[in-house]
Amino acid sequence: MSVLIFVELDNGSIKKTSLEAVAYGAAVAQTQGTSATVLAIGNADSSELAKAGAYGANKVLHANDAALSNENAMAYASVLAAAIQQEGSKIVILPKSGLSDAMGARVAAKLGASIVSGVTELPDLSNGFQVKRSIYTGKAFATVEVKGDIKILGIKKNAIEAQEGSGTATIESFSPSLPEGDFTAKVINQEKASGELSLTEADIIVSGGRGMKGPEHWQPLLDLAEALGAATGCSKPVSDLDWRPHHEHIGQTGIKVAPNLYIACGISGAIQHLAGVNSSKVIVAINKDPEAPFFKAADYGIVGDVFDVLPRLTKAVKESK
Amino acid sequence: MKILVCITNVPDTSAKISFTDNNTKLNKAGVQYMIGPYDDYALARAVELKEKSGGSITVLNVGEADSDPQIRKALAIGADDAIRVNCDPQDSYFTAAQIAAVAKDGNYDLILMGRESIDFNSGVVHGLVGEMLGIPSFSPVMKLDIEGNTAKFAREIEGGKEYLEAPLPLVLGCQEPIAEWKIPNMRGIMTARTKPLKVVEPVDVNNLASLTAYSLPAPKGACKMIPADQAETLITLLKTEAKVL
Ligand SMILES: Cc1cc2nc3c(=O)[nH]c(=O)nc-3n(C[C@H](O)[C@H](O)[C@H](O)COP(=O)(O)OP(=O)(O)OC[C@H]3O[C@@H](n4cnc5c(N)ncnc54)[C@H](O)[C@@H]3O)c2cc1C
Ligand SMILES: Nc1ncnc2c1ncn2[C@@H]1O[C@H](COP(=O)(O)O)[C@@H](O)[C@H]1O
Numbered sequence: 001m002s003v004l005i006f007v008e009l010d011n012g013s014i015k016k017t018s019l020e021a022v023a024y025g026a027a028v029a030q031t032q033g034t035s036a037t038v039l040a041i042g043n044a045d046s047s048e049l050a051k052a053g054a055y056g057a058n059k060v061l062h063a064n065d066a067a068l069s070n071e072n073a074m075a076y077a078s079v080l081a082a083a084i085q086q087e088g089s090k091i092v093i094l095p096k097s098g099l100s101d102a103m104g105a106r107v108a109a110k111l112g113a114s115i116v117s118g119v120t121e122l123p124d125l126s127n128g129f130q131v132k133r134s135i136y137t138g139k140a141f142a143t144v145e146v147k148g149d150i151k152i153l154g155i156k157k158n159a160i161e162a163q164e165g166s167g168t169a170t171i172e173s174f175s176p177s178l179p180e181g182d183f184t185a186k187v188i189n190q191e192k193a194s195g196e197l198s199l200t201e202a203d204i205i206v207s208g209g210r211g212m213k214g215p216e217h218w219q220p221l222l223d224l225a226e227a228l229g230a231a232t233g234c235s236k237p238v239s240d241l242d243w244r245p246h247h248e249h250i251g252q253t254g255i256k257v258a259p260n261l262y263i264a265c266g267i268s269g270a271i272q273h274l275a276g277v278n279s280s281k282v283i284v285a286i287n288k289d290p291e292a293p294f295f296k297a298a299d300y301g302i303v304g305d306v307f308d309v310l311p312r313l314t315k316a317v318k319e320s321k
Numbered sequence: 322m323k324i325l326v327c328i329t330n331v332p333d334t335s336a337k338i339s340f341t342d343n344n345t346k347l348n349k350a351g352v353q354y355m356i357g358p359y360d361d362y363a364l365a366r367a368v369e370l371k372e373k374s375g376g377s378i379t380v381l382n383v384g385e386a387d388s389d390p391q392i393r394k395a396l397a398i399g400a401d402d403a404i405r406v407n408c409d410p411q412d413s414y415f416t417a418a419q420i421a422a423v424a425k426d427g428n429y430d431l432i433l434m435g436r437e438s439i440d441f442n443s444g445v446v447h448g449l450v451g452e453m454l455g456i457p458s459f460s461p462v463m464k465l466d467i468e469g470n471t472a473k474f475a476r477e478i479e480g481g482k483e484y485l486e487a488p489l490p491l492v493l494g495c496q497e498p499i500a501e502w503k504i505p506n507m508r509g510i511m512t513a514r515t516k517p518l519k520v521v522e523p524v525d526v527n528n529l530a531s532l533t534a535y536s537l538p539a540p541k542g543a544c545k546m547i548p549a550d551q552a553e554t555l556i557t558l559l560k561t562e563a564k565v566l
Contacts, residue, residue, distance in 0.1 A: 010479075070483075071478065073448065073458075073459075074451075074457055074458070077448075077452070098444065098460065098461060098477070101443065101444040101445050101448070102444070102445075102447075102448045102458065102459075102460060103448070104445065104448070105413070105417075105444075105445035105446070105447070105448025105449045105451075105452070105458075106448045106449075106451065106452040106458070108413075108414060108445070108448075108449060108452075109414075109417065109448070109449045109450075109451075109452030109453045110452055112414075112529075113414075113529070114412075114414065114529035114530045115413055115414060115443075115445055115449070115529075115530075116413075116443075116530050117413075117441075117442070117443040117444060117445055118441075118442055118443065130533065132536075134442065135440060135441055135442065135535075136332070136338045136439070136440055136442075137334075137439055137442055138538075139338040139537075139538075140338045140340075140535055140536065140537055140538070141535065141536045141537070141538070142532050142534070142535050142536075143532070143533045143534045143535075143536070144530050144531065144532055144533065145530065145531050145532075145533050146529070146530050147527075147528065147529050147530060147531065148414075148529040148530070154443075154445075181455070181457075182457075184457055184487055184488060185457055185459070185485045185486065185487035186485065186486045186487070187483060187484070187485055188473075188484040188485060188486055189483070189484040190478070190481065190482070190483045190484070191481045191482045191483075191484075192478065192479075192480050192481035192482075193480045193481055194480075196480050198479055198480060200479070203565075204565070204566075228566070240498075246463070246477070246497075246498065247477060247479075247480055247481060252334050252358070252439065253358050253359065253496070253497060256442075260565045261559065261563075261565040261566070270335075271334065271335045272334045272335070275334070278538070281563075281565060282559070282563045282565045284555065284559075285544070295544045295546075296541075296544065297541060298544045299541075299542070299544060299545065299563065300544065300545050300546075300547060300555055300558060300559070300563070301544045301545070301546045301547065302546075302547050302548075302549055302552055302555060303546065303549060304549030304552065305549075308549065308552075309549060309552045312552045312553055313552060313553070313555060313556060315553075316552075316553040316555075316556040316557075317556055317566075320556055320557070320560065
């Protein structure tokens with residue numbers, strides 16, 4: 001009956017959004033009077049996996065078959081379904097991400113389970129099993145009654161304040177058999193920027209729009225991002241023009257982010273861009289046009305030229321350290 | 322090659338969202354509708370693939386009659402025929418089961434969808450349909466070519482791209498830059514009127530999740546403006562007031 005939580009690994013570390021999923025799952029387990037089991041797939045040290053205990057997990061199932069070295073959502077789904085069966089889980093928690101959505105979907109179809117993605121709060125159990133989820137790309141919320149016998153929830157970043165405690169988790173290796181049908185696709189090549197901060201994980205994002213004038217002018221933005229330990233993003237035209245790589249594109253048709261701090265530099269604030277950033281805690285807009293719509297969505301605004309303001313902010317950050 | 326493209330009928334990306342009937346219904350007054358932008362990319366690539374190697378494109382929507390203008394637009398862009406499963410879908414599992422039922426009958430080589438719908442933003446219907454049909458699913462796919470019975474494609478992974486090859490049939494969730502959005506031309510619009518749009522009733526599937534109420538985010542407070550010549554004070558405010566540094 002254990003609540004089962006899937007965690008994503010990045011170079012052997014549990015991702016921050018996944019630790020939130022653990023805290024969420026542990027909180028749900030507590031209301032259900034049951035335990036919380038974590039499933040981790042891929043390479044990781046037991047000391048790292050034990051960290052899940054500090055966020056409330058009782059047990060970690062570790063699947064580390066060499067066949068699982070690529071993020072193959074179909075094979076991952078087979079592993080998750082086997083873990084659900086072994087643990088007799090009725091509630092499954094995943095961090096909201098492309099990988100987790102894909103594997104959660106395959107598992108839901110395998111087991112006839114409810115799947116609700118984009119959950120923003122702990123469930124309300126006072127009247128059935130209701131969750132609040134984000135819809136219309138962050139412009140609204142829906143309350144959803146989850147009716148399946150097995151319930152799979154994809155939770156959004158910041159759905160819960162994850163606090164590190166002193167709990168510990170036991171670690172068991174887990175190696176279910178993997179159906180051949182999960183491996184019909186061949187990976188030909190991977191192009192991956194290494195050592196780059198991930199946008200969906202980042203606490204701070206510095207993002208640039210067409211106001212940055214061209215790829216050769218990005219340095220002031222990169223400098224501020226480096227001083228802040230921030231990830232970098234951009235608007236759609238910027239990636240369409242190849243000024244920045246596509247995986248930095250934020251918004252309605254790009255990545256949706258939810259950092260503590262989003263700094264928009266020379267971005268007008270079109271509704272499609274805002275749709276990707278409206279879950280940020282604090283938004284700063286820097287734009288030379290006082291009428292730029294971004295100021296209506298921002299908490300702090302500076303009307304000014306990015307090429308004047310950015311270097312000064314970088315200097316101020318360095319001096320304040 | 323037979324391609325099925327699944328499209329959603331969604332409020333325009335610039336629409337203001339509000340609710341009526343005690344927060345149980347979307348307020349449709351003044352809201353323009355569009356084909357989901359990711360679905361539109363899928364459709365555009367389907368049209369290009371058909372132009373290159375022939376075949377047929379069927380568009381499918383699970384929705385009510387107010388989807389018909391978007392379905393006609395898809396026909397004008399280049400689909401050959403259309404199917405609408407007549408119901409108001411609220412649950413991903415239910416929607417996927419409807420799509421899978423249609424797909425089983427049609428024996429499609431390729432089922433193209435958007436990476437996500439922009440009303441529910443779930444990103445799960447492709448995986449559900451793939452599993453229901455017992456075929457692989459991938460998302461988000463940003464490049465796609467078909468050679469014989471093999472799909473050669475790239476999907477976005479965190480911080481980069483992965484290039485894959487897989488035998489058909491497949492379900493793919495698409496995103497840019499797989500193709501450029503297409504605008505229907507006059508000839509397309511004329512012929513779309515006479516292309517077949519079949520309306521079918523849903524198969525019997527339980528709703529495994531149902532919407533009970535909507536709500537809006539708390540309104541944002543006023544933006545605190547900092548004069549450009551005192552830009553440095555922003556850093557202090559972010560530390561002491563907003564407490565995010
Ligand atoms: C269906 C659809 C989906 C879309 N999806 C997305 C999406 O996911 N993400 C996205 O970003 N957009 C998206 N768009 C596009 C969106 O509508 C806007 O066109 C886009 O966000 C504008 O990008 P921008 O702000 O960088 O450029 P612009 O609108 O050109 O704005 C540039 C801004 O920079 C300011 N500026 C110029 N020079 C300076 C300077 N020296 N210092 C300071 N400020 C300066 C200007 O005042 C202006 O406000 C979508 C559009 C559609 C129709
Ligand atoms: N009601 C629907 N009718 C047809 N296709 C749909 C429907 N809902 C979702 N889809 C397809 O599934 C994709 C993913 O949707 P979602 O899982 O809701 O984010 C969409 O981009 C569409 O291609």
